Amino acid sequence: MMQLIALKCPTCGQNLKPQSNEAVVVSCGGCKTAVSLHQSGLKAINVQYAASSSNKVEAWLPLWVFTGKVNIKRRESQGGSKGADKDAAKLWSSVQRLFVPAWQEPVQQARAIGSQFVVRQPAFKMSEPTDDMLMTEATVTPEDGLKLLDFIVLSLEADRKDWLEDLQFEIQTTGHELWAIPARRKGSSWEFLVGK
Ligand SMILES: [Zn+2]
Structure with missing residues (x-):
């Protein structure tokens, strides 16, 4: 079964929309937080x-x-x-x-x-x-x-x-x-x- 993970910004909760399957860091369009996408979870990074x-x-x-x-x-x-x-x-x-x-x-x-x-x-x-x-x-x-x-x-x-x-x-x-x-x-x- 395909696993669907809700990608939400850990800072403001807005949906994150990675363009590529290979994305590892995505910027939140709402608050600009850079979010690292880990299998273990999403994390705001500097x-x-x-x-x-x-x-x-x-x-x-x-x-x-x-x-x-x-x-x-x-x-x-x-x-x-x-x-x-x-x-x-x-x-x-x-x-x-x-x-x-x-x-x-x-x-x-x-x-x-x-x-x-x-x-x-x-x-x-x-x-x-x-x-x-x-x-x-x-x-x-x-x-x-x-x-x-x-x-x-x-x-x-x-x-x-x-x-x-x-x-x-x-x-x-x-x-x-x-x-x-x-x-x-x-x-x-x-x-x-x-x-x-
Ligand atoms: Zn955000």
């Missing part, structure tokens, strides 16, 4: 809206921001590293936050977007959400986000100018936050309106 650098925002996209770092334990390339080892050391020593798109997006694209954020290390400013701002639902859990982070680190290292042969690394995180990031459509991807 979400921070990032200040926008533009008034052309089309969506507030969910982004997991992990605090932590990446330790490269072993990096070997064929025929010399051509400076790539140094570039790798420089990047990962500066990285303090790791970013994973949480909205529904093909894996390839999610990886590319996450990589850009990891390299840029943007500092988002928090803003008070107004009535017209509502975070798009998230389809990626923090646990899935961590798995995607493995691919993000791997693809950043594989994209360097040497022929990467072996890479061993460890991602250490100390916590994570959910942010809603202002964006607008640009071709088949997004432009993020968070300034620098």
Whole structure:
């Protein structure tokens, strides 16, 4: 028998309407609470809206921001590293936050977007959400986000100018936050309106 669960906002009681079967966090249309959908029950979670650098925002996209770092334990390339080892050391020593798109997006694209954020290390400013701002639902859990982070680190290292042969690394995180990031459509991807 199909199990029907009443999805009601734990804060205001309004019905929640997930767009996708894979939704894991949904914003309440009534009170804006971000509600995580667990089999064990619904829970209000904290979400921070990032200040926008533009008034052309089309969506507030969910982004997991992990605090932590990446330790490269072993990096070997064929025929010399051509400076790539140094570039790798420089990047990962500066990285303090790791970013994973949480909205529904093909894996390839999610990886590319996450990589850009990891390299840029943007500092988002928090803003008070107004009535017209509502975070798009998230389809990626923090646990899935961590798995995607493995691919993000791997693809950043594989994209360097040497022929990467072996890479061993460890991602250490100390916590994570959910942010809603202002964006607008640009071709088949997004432009993020968070300034620098
Ligand atoms: Zn509500």
